[in-house]
Amino acid sequence: MEIKDLYNQIIVENSRAQWNRHPVEDKTISLEGVNPSCGDDIVLELRVKDGIIEDAGFVGDGCAISQASASIMVDLVKGKSVEEAKKLMKLFFRMIKGEITDEEQIKELEDAAALQGVSHMPARVKCAVLAWHTLEEALEEN
Amino acid sequence: MIQNKIIQDFPALLMQENGKRLVYLDNAATTQHPRQVLDATISYYEKDNANPHRGVYELGARATKAHENARKSVAEFLHTEPEEIIFTQNTTESLNLVAYSYGLEFIKEGDEIALSVAEHHSNLVPWQRVAKAKGAVLKFLYPDESGHLTDEEIEKKIGSKTRLVAIAEVSNVLGLRAPVEKIVSQARKAGAVVVLDCAQSVPHMPVDVKKLDVDFAAFSSHKLYGPMGVGVLYGKKELLEKMPPFLSGGDMIQSVHEQSVTYGEIPRKFEAGTRNVGGEVGLEAAIQYINSIGYDEIMAHERDLMEYAIGKLKEIPYVTIYGEASAQYRHGVISFNINDVHPHDTASILDAEGVAVRAGHHCAQPLMDYLKITACCRASFAIYNTREDVDMLISGIRNVRRYMGLGN
Numbered sequence: 001m002e003i004k005d006l007y008n009q010i011i012v013e014n015s016r017a018q019w020n021r022h023p024v025e026d027k028t029i030s031l032e033g034v035n036p037s038c039g040d041d042i043v044l045e046l047r048v049k050d051g052i053i054e055d056a057g058f059v060g061d062g063c064a065i066s067q068a069s070a071s072i073m074v075d076l077v078k079g080k081s082v083e084e085a086k087k088l089m090k091l092f093f094r095m096i097k098g099e100i101t102d103e104e105q106i107k108e109l110e111d112a113a114a115l116q117g118v119s120h121m122p123a124r125v126k127c128a129v130l131a132w133h134t135l136e137e138a139l140e141e142n
Numbered sequence: 143m144i145q146n147k148i149i150q151d152f153p154a155l156l157m158q159e160n161g162k163r164l165v166y167l168d169n170a171a172t173t174q175h176p177r178q179v180l181d182a183t184i185s186y187y188e189k190d191n192a193n194p195h196r197g198v199y200e201l202g203a204r205a206t207k208a209h210e211n212a213r214k215s216v217a218e219f220l221h222t223e224p225e226e227i228i229f230t231q232n233t234t235e236s237l238n239l240v241a242y243s244y245g246l247e248f249i250k251e252g253d254e255i256a257l258s259v260a261e262h263h264s265n266l267v268p269w270q271r272v273a274k275a276k277g278a279v280l281k282f283l284y285p286d287e288s289g290h291l292t293d294e295e296i297e298k299k300i301g302s303k304t305r306l307v308a309i310a311e312v313s314n315v316l317g318l319r320a321p322v323e324k325i326v327s328q329a330r331k332a333g334a335v336v337v338l339d340c341a342q343s344v345p346h347m348p349v350d351v352k353k354l355d356v357d358f359a360a361f362s363s364h365k366l367y368g369p370m371g372v373g374v375l376y377g378k379k380e381l382l383e384k385m386p387p388f389l390s391g392g393d394m395i396q397s398v399h400e401q402s403v404t405y406g407e408i409p410r411k412f413e414a415g416t417r418n419v420g421g422e423v424g425l426e427a428a429i430q431y432i433n434s435i436g437y438d439e440i441m442a443h444e445r446d447l448m449e450y451a452i453g454k455l456k457e458i459p460y461v462t463i464y465g466e467a468s469a470q471y472r473h474g475v476i477s478f479n480i481n482d483v484h485p486h487d488t489a490s491i492l493d494a495e496g497v498a499v500r501a502g503h504h505c506a507q508p509l510m511d512y513l514k515i516t517a518c519c520r521a522s523f524a525i526y527n528t529r530e531d532v533d534m535l536i537s538g539i540r541n542v543r544r545y546m547g548l549g550n
Contacts, residue, residue: 003494003545007487012547038486038502039516061516063486064546124490 006121007064010072010114015064020074022057033060033134035126040066044074044134051082063127065118070131072111082139088112089139092132096125145443148435148526151176155526162496165534170314170342170475170522171500172364175424179368182427183420190423193416195393205419212422213409219429220359220376221350228375228382228412229422233341234264236360236375237308239412240337241268243385244358245306251277253305256334258283258291258320259512260313263505265339269308278305284512289316289465296321296328304334311343315504315520316465317475319343326355335381341365345524346444346473348437351376363421367524368428372421375412382408389414440525447523448472451532458539464513477504477520480542485519488542492519495538497531 024030024045032043040062047055056074061067073092077085092112094100098119106113118128149155154174157164166174192205210224217224230236245268249255255269259282273280283299286292300307307329312319322338329336335357340349344361351359358381363372377385387394387405391414396404405411432440448469455461460481465472480488489501500520503510510516521535543549 003491006490007545007547009547015546039510040486041516061484063484065487121490123493124486127486 006117006124008114008117010111011064011068014068014071014111014114017068017071020057020071021059023059024055024057027055029138031134031138033130033137035062035066035130038063038127040127040130042066042070042131042134044070044131044138046135046138048082048139053077053080053082053085058131062130063124065115065124065127066130069112069115069128072114073131073135076110076112077135085135086139089132089136093129095119096128145526145528148176149528151178151431152526153177153180159496159498160494165497165531167521167523167527167531167535168498168500169345169524169527170365170520172370173345173367173524174526175367175369176428176431178431179424179427183369183424186420186423191420194419195410208423209417209419212419212426215426215429216374220374221352222376223379225408226376226379226382228377228409229417230360230373230375231371231418232364232373233339233360233362234373236358236373237265237337237339238268239375239388240358240360240377241272243388243412244335244381245269245272246275247386249273249276249278249305252303253278254281254301254303255279255306255308256281256283256300256304257308258285258310258313260285260289260316260506260509261308261310262314262339262341263507265308265310265337266508269306279303282508283309285316285318285465289313289318290471291320291325293321293324296324300325300328300332300334302332304329304332306335306337308337308339310339310341311349312346312473312475313465313506313509314342314475315477315506315509315518317342317472317477317522318465319347319471319473322354322356330355342475343473347441357381363425363428366425366428367431368425369418369421371418372425374425377408379408382412387411387414391415435525443525444474444523445469447527447529447532448474448476450529451476451521451523451535454532454536455539458536460543461539464515464518474524475520475522477518479515479518480539482548483542483546485517487546488519488539491542491545492535492538495534495541497535497538499535 027045028048029046034041042058042060044058056078058070152174190204190208192202194206194209213224213227217227281299337358338356340361359376364370394414462479464477485501
């Protein structure tokens, strides 16, 4: 894989995107996710009511991959049911592990599909999955 | 150029990574190994391997000899006596040995332990644990804006309550040498012992523990072209003799009864269990390799690389170098960031160009906090690096902002 495929336009733009970087009003869940080895650090906030993720946002800092992944994830799960979010989350983990390559399936992940290149970069997997693992934990606690 | 010959000694440097020549600039993390080191370790396992100090047979005697000869070579390397050299697994274990055996025994409530905020976690966390266990106080020395510890700071922080000073001779992030002579003289006035972490200094400069008059010194084989899994601790004989053992068990005893034990003499008192003799033999070969080149040559070459690299980096306006950007004070390490780009992204892009650098907090989180950054990139050099390697680093750095959509 070429490095420009990893740092594609969707990743680069989302890494600096501001629209999901905010605390969530009346949040029901707030959870921090940290990669201790590199210092990537996000706090994910959700407002979950009646099984629906009504609002989501995050604050934090870290590398472009971790930050883009968090922002794209928030875009993807906001407004969805917890069940649907869990399904997408599992699909994302499988894509990063390189277990699925079927384009139709990956399309369900919308912009998160742009992170597929990470599956070829073992050193950056932990950056890409930070927000998603935080979401996984947050939804388990819910 | 001598490096062309040296590179041929290092099989790992002749590899291709992603179809490109590997430009290895993570030497402060671990170095690659010359054929001479690999051969020495293989030869030990082929011809001399048994458990030292145990077998009465000829092969056992050869293993013991290999173990003790390696100790002699390390002692000569540090300008001291073999009985003052203890083999451990790595610098971390060496420092923990001092913390547990000396610290827990001789540090008392209210005593002060002085250390630099730039210490590697391995020379910090053990002291935190000692301080907590004994009710002692950690006092941090802070570098000035250029990354140096000033005389004033040393005199302010090392005083009558200081019982121990833990300091890295060369910082693994800033690459600057600590004023060890001044620190030792201040510690002597205070009546404190000095623990010197030499992990980042021995690859780049000769270390004479007697001349420096430090009480303990530690380094790792694997940062010095030797195998992983071997560390060294130097300790003054009179201190080692009064310290209790660290790990206990086989080979560190004189005699054992159901309810009592007499410990062996130093250094064996501190070497419980079977040692990594194959690795020690490799370290001995690494020391011979360094001696065959000579520190004068190593220092001249690395100074040239530093000057060249710093000069090139300074030409790039969006690069920030941490610590004084002068080759005169730098030993093997340049830590930097590219404005608006996270160091992990920089390192990934450099990796794609075949350049291996480290990105992260470098096991020095308190220093990161002090520098007000979360992480940085570190390019670190060794005897086999060349100006061409620096050119590859620089051309990689010049591409980073473009990949990140930040123009040039």
